[in-house]
Amino acid sequence: MIDVILNTIVSGILIGGFYAACAIGLSISFGMLRIPNIAHPGFIIAGGFLTYYFNKTFGLDPLLAGLLIIPIFFAFGFLLYRGYNRFFESKRDEREGQMSALVLFFGVLMIIEALLSVTFGVDFRTVTTPWSSIVLHFGSVGICLRMAVPFLCSVLMVCILYLYFSKTYLGLVIQAVAQDSMAATLIGSDPRFAKSIAFGISFSTAAYAGTLFVCLVPVEPSLGMQFLGRVFSIAILGGLGSPLGTAVAGLIVGITESLTTAYIGSSWTLAVSFILLLIIIAVKPTGLFRR
Amino acid sequence: MSMKRFGLMLIILVVVASFSMAGGKAEGQEGSDTEPIRIGASLALTGNLGSAGKSILLAWQICLEDWNAKGGVLGRPVELVYYDDHSNASEVPGLYTKLITVDKVDFIQSPYGTPAITAAMPIAMEHGMVYPGNAALAANKEFNYKYYFSFWPLGPRQVEGIADLFFEAAMSSGEKNLTVAILSEDNEYGARVSEGALESVKKYGLKVVYNDRYPPSPATVDFTPVVRAVQNTGADLFFVGSFPQGTISIIKACKEVGYKPKLFGGAMTGVAYAANLTELGPLLNGVCACCYYVPEPTIQFGNVEDFLETYQSRAAVEGVDPLGYYNPPWAYSSMDTLLKAIEATGSLDQTVVGDYILANGWDSVVGKGAWDPAGSGEIAESRGFLVQWRGIESNDLSEFMVPGKQVIIAPEEYQSGPMLWPSPLFED
Amino acid sequence: MNKLVVNNLKASYQSVQVLHDVSLTLHEGETVILLGTNGNGKSTVMKCIMGMLKSCSGEIYLERDGQRIDLLGKKTHDIVNMGITLVPEGRRLFPYLTVKENLVLGSYPHHARGDVDENLDYCYEIFPRLKERHRQISNTLSGGERQMLAIARSLMSKPEILLIDEASMGLAPVIVRDVMVQIGRLKDQRKLSILLTEQNFNQAIKIADRGYIIVHGSISYEGKNKDELMGNDLVKKIFLGIE
Numbered sequence: 026m027i028d029v030i031l032n033t034i035v036s037g038i039l040i041g042g043f044y045a046a047c048a049i050g051l052s053i054s055f056g057m058l059r060i061p062n063i064a065h066p067g068f069i070i071a072g073g074f075l076t077y078y079f080n081k082t083f084g085l086d087p088l089l090a091g092l093l094i095i096p097i098f099f100a101f102g103f104l105l106y107r108g109y110n111r112f113f114e115s116k117r118d119e120r121e122g123q124m125s126a127l128v129l130f131f132g133v134l135m136i137i138e139a140l141l142s143v144t145f146g147v148d149f150r151t152v153t154t155p156w157s158s159i160v161l162h163f164g165s166v167g168i169c170l171r172m173a174v175p176f177l178c179s180v181l182m183v184c185i186l187y188l189y190f191s192k193t194y195l196g197l198v199i200q201a202v203a204q205d206s207m208a209a210t211l212i213g214s215d216p217r218f219a220k221s222i223a224f225g226i227s228f229s230t231a232a233y234a235g236t237l238f239v240c241l242v243p244v245e246p247s248l249g250m251q252f253l254g255r256v257f258s259i260a261i262l263g264g265l266g267s268p269l270g271t272a273v274a275g276l277i278v279g280i281t282e283s284l285t286t287a288y289i290g291s292s293w294t295l296a297v298s299f300i301l302l303l304i305i306i307a308v309k310p311t312g313l314f315r316r
Numbered sequence: 317m318s319m320k321r322f323g324l325m326l327i328i329l330v331v332v333a334s335f336s337m338a339g340g341k342a343e344g345q346e347g348s349d350t351e352p353i354r355i356g357a358s359l360a361l362t363g364n365l366g367s368a369g370k371s372i373l374l375a376w377q378i379c380l381e382d383w384n385a386k387g388g389v390l391g392r393p394v395e396l397v398y399y400d401d402h403s404n405a406s407e408v409p410g411l412y413t414k415l416i417t418v419d420k421v422d423f424i425q426s427p428y429g430t431p432a433i434t435a436a437m438p439i440a441m442e443h444g445m446v447y448p449g450n451a452a453l454a455a456n457k458e459f460n461y462k463y464y465f466s467f468w469p470l471g472p473r474q475v476e477g478i479a480d481l482f483f484e485a486a487m488s489s490g491e492k493n494l495t496v497a498i499l500s501e502d503n504e505y506g507a508r509v510s511e512g513a514l515e516s517v518k519k520y521g522l523k524v525v526y527n528d529r530y531p532p533s534p535a536t537v538d539f540t541p542v543v544r545a546v547q548n549t550g551a552d553l554f555f556v557g558s559f560p561q562g563t564i565s566i567i568k569a570c571k572e573v574g575y576k577p578k579l580f581g582g583a584m585t586g587v588a589y590a591a592n593l594t595e596l597g598p599l600l601n602g603v604c605a606c607c608y609y610v611p612e613p614t615i616q617f618g619n620v621e622d623f624l625e626t627y628q629s630r631a632a633v634e635g636v637d638p639l640g641y642y643n644p645p646w647a648y649s650s651m652d653t654l655l656k657a658i659e660a661t662g663s664l665d666q667t668v669v670g671d672y673i674l675a676n677g678w679d680s681v682v683g684k685g686a687w688d689p690a691g692s693g694e695i696a697e698s699r700g701f702l703v704q705w706r707g708i709e710s711n712d713l714s715e716f717m718v719p720g721k722q723v724i725i726a727p728e729e730y731q732s733g734p735m736l737w738p739s740p741l742f743e744d
Numbered sequence: 745m746n747k748l749v750v751n752n753l754k755a756s757y758q759s760v761q762v763l764h765d766v767s768l769t770l771h772e773g774e775t776v777i778l779l780g781t782n783g784n785g786k787s788t789v790m791k792c793i794m795g796m797l798k799s800c801s802g803e804i805y806l807e808r809d810g811q812r813i814d815l816l817g818k819k820t821h822d823i824v825n826m827g828i829t830l831v832p833e834g835r836r837l838f839p840y841l842t843v844k845e846n847l848v849l850g851s852y853p854h855h856a857r858g859d860v861d862e863n864l865d866y867c868y869e870i871f872p873r874l875k876e877r878h879r880q881i882s883n884t885l886s887g888g889e890r891q892m893l894a895i896a897r898s899l900m901s902k903p904e905i906l907l908i909d910e911a912s913m914g915l916a917p918v919i920v921r922d923v924m925v926q927i928g929r930l931k932d933q934r935k936l937s938i939l940l941t942e943q944n945f946n947q948a949i950k951i952a953d954r955g956y957i958i959v960h961g962s963i964s965y966e967g968k969n970k971d972e973l974m975g976n977d978l979v980k981k982i983f984l985g986i987e
Binding site: 191194197198200201204205207208209210211212213214215 | 794796819820821824825829830832836837838839840841845848849850852853857897898901
Binding site for chain 2: 029036138158171247252288294
């Protein structure tokens with residue numbers, strides 16, 4: 026009995042870490058930069074497909090392939106912010122800007138799906154590696170590397186981002202810009218540059234979350250649209266803009282889902298995690314970790 | 317809003333629209349003197365059903381090319397007018413109304429899948445159109461439409477019949493007091509599969525120890541908790557009704573948690589697609605699932621091999637499922653049967669053609685047969701069978717193109733080898 | 745002699761002209777006060793110098809080692825990197841960062857990064873309260889502490905010219921005195937040139953070398969030293985309430 030609980034919780038932790046990796050970029054773009062990038066899950070799926078492509082074409086380990094696509098996504102995010110800033114952000118008041126940005130990013134999400142469908146086809150794709158099928162046993166707890174490796178990568182990602190945002194100049198500046206853009210210029214920083222970097226980072230995390238996604242389960246182009254709700258709710262639950270909060274929120278959702286599946290029934294999984302979300306938001310509207 | 321902003325919004329909208337609405341395309345012979353006969357349809361070319369939709373489109377295109385090469389139908393070329401419904405059933409009624417009233421097509425083919433086919437049924441009925449169905453589960457149950465013809469191999473018992481095959485196979489082991497776990501996806505398909513399984517289980521006097529539904533992908537990313545819950549019940553038979561992503565994930569999760577039921581699988585879809593087969597490879601060993609075509613010697617359906625040869629040579633180029641074991645033969649037959657009826661009756665009248673098909677049954681690359689006399693629009697006898705994989709050594713596609721690895725264990729008339737009991741799951 | 749020069753500065757918000765003709769000079773090592781009541785354009789002058797207002801015209805330049813460097817039209821962050829910094833009205837701290845993070849951010853300009861530890865020690869030395877609270881989130885500080893932090897943050901960039909907008913705004917008189925004393929000490933210790941806008945004449949005059957009075961967007965009086973300022977009729981009328 027205790028074995029089942031332990032195994033269930035471990036599963037929840039492992040998948041929760043992955044959820045955090047998916048949501049953390051949105052937490053940065055939506056939370057820190059106030060850019061409602063609903064195309065984020067689309068970029069995750071795109072990252073997954075590119076990883077798949079590099080794996081199948083060059084036989085690269087997906088985790089390595091993921092590292093290779095990060096610069097591409099970073100550059101893309103960096104430039105996309107420049108465009109966004111030029112055409113949307115600098116010309117409107119914030120509310121109006123966000124509304125048209127929603128339309129923009131919804132379009133981007135659909136374009137990504139269409140491009141992926143055309144380029145890679147609409148089949149489910151996944152990457153299998155020599156380590157995917159290994160299961161490690163610790164006493165009665167079995168941990169499969171297919172789940173554990175993405176989890177460890179997610180943890181590493183969260184730690185790197187946490188350190189980056191709290192210990193480096195540029196990381197702190199990004200936070201500063203998010204809190205008071207005018208004051209940020211007075212410490213000699215260029216908010217546009219800082220935000221471009223942050224958006225690039227947000228995209229990089231999407232790319233790598235995609236890598237982890239395609240290692241975990243089969244992925245197809247329209248999954249981005251379907252994954253939107255969960256990614257947003259975890260980002261909000263964590264308190265937008267907080268890497269640690271996002272990680273904790275991911276774990277909470279993961280463990281809740283896992284326990285619900287095992288003890289209440291899998292048909293309740295979604296309902297229970299959304300009820301939990303509603304309760305937390307009702308009690309603490311800014312999410313778990315927003316100060 | 318200034319002109320510049322307005323212009324920008326306009327550009328964005330146009331770009332978005334051009335991707336999302338990917339307008340109707342007509343294809344067929346050009347420069348012909350005679351007006352073509354036009355067949356209209358919407359298909360899931362993008363979205364989560366896109367894989368199936370694209371393979372159906374290719375089958376139809378091959379069919380039309382075959383007919384046009386022979387000089388067309390009634391001496392006129394045949395042309396396909398189709399739209400992408402993005403795997404979204406709610407777009408379907410509008411598209412069919414447009415096909416019938418604006419594009420004024422001569423005949424229609426159904427979209428792909430139960431929700432879409434059901435969605436367009438009232439439109440087809442309203443205009444009295446012959447409505448050949450492409451892969452639906454009992455879509456006609458509520459409508460009882462006379463001219464709905466389901467080109468799908470499950471027969472009147474539908475998915476409920478799959479459960480019969482599965483539990484019949486389990487019973488043939490001779491073992492007593494088997495316990496059953498039923499797990500299916502939380503959608504229409506899963507509900508029907510579970511229902512059928514419960515009926516079947518009752519018929520064979522088996523005991524159900526687990527019965528649940530999981531939220532459809534991608535809500536369920538990790539299947540290990542649910543599989544562990546099943547494992548914890550110690551069920552001997554694990555009957556699963558899943559869509560492709562679930563199929564792959566559940567098989568992997570079973571392997572990972574070390575759950576080895578005596579018979580595993582049943583109504584898991586997606587196992588006919590090359591991408592999924594190669595993804596799973598040796599993990600499929602011992603797994604059972606319902607299939608409609610495998611290259612086993614006991615399968616002698618019309619000239620399906622010839623069709624698959626053409627299909628496979630084209631699919632590789634077009635980036636569509638390279639095997640074509642699932643939808644394409646039936647999609648080809650659906651189109652082919654319709655065109656044959658038009659040619660035979662010499663008429664473009666829906667009633668005339670519909671009555672002809674009703675009376676003469678289906679006849680094409682999947683062989684021939686009659687319709688369910690009860691009027692469900694399904695084929696009279698099921699053509700589904702249960703396959704148990706074995707001896708798969710690699711993730712190579714060639715593994716699945718030779719006989720002896722996808723052995724048919726039920727029903728008896730197609731059986732090509734003995735059932736392995738208990739299933740040697742996941743063994744290389 | 746290095747100096748900051750503002751010449752014939754005009755500025756407007758949308759169509760309303762708020763600065764008509766402002767000229768002032770800040771020499772190296774001086775503390776100059778810009779006096780004026782609310783709405784006369786003191787803050788606007790500061791914003792123009794820092795490049796935060798697009799619609800200004802005239803001349804703003806630095807004279808450094810005999811070279812003239814134009815500031816008008818430059819971006820704010822570039823101006824900060826030249827060693828000019830502003831303690832803005834309302835302090836504008838980063839509310840969800842800690843005191844220390846706020847301070848460290850102050851040393852963002854490249855020329856200041858190398859001395860970040862030394863500068864931190866210096867700030868903690870002149871504002872010991874900040875040291876006590878260095879791990880506290882800045883929006884939990886009291887008003888006086890915030891003003892100290894705002895000044896300390898700007899010092900972290902090792903400025904040569906420090907602009908302080910309304911240092912005493914919203915502070916209790918006793919704290920205003922403290923802040924003024926600290927600003928006075930800064931000038932001596934760091935060889936800063938300080939331009940200070942103030943409404944609180946009594947406190948500001950204690951540390952000022954010279955001053956200007958701005959009325960309705962124009963400089964209406966320039967006092968060459970403390971005594972001249974103290975004796976001026978306009979000052980008496982506006983700030984001291986003596987008719």
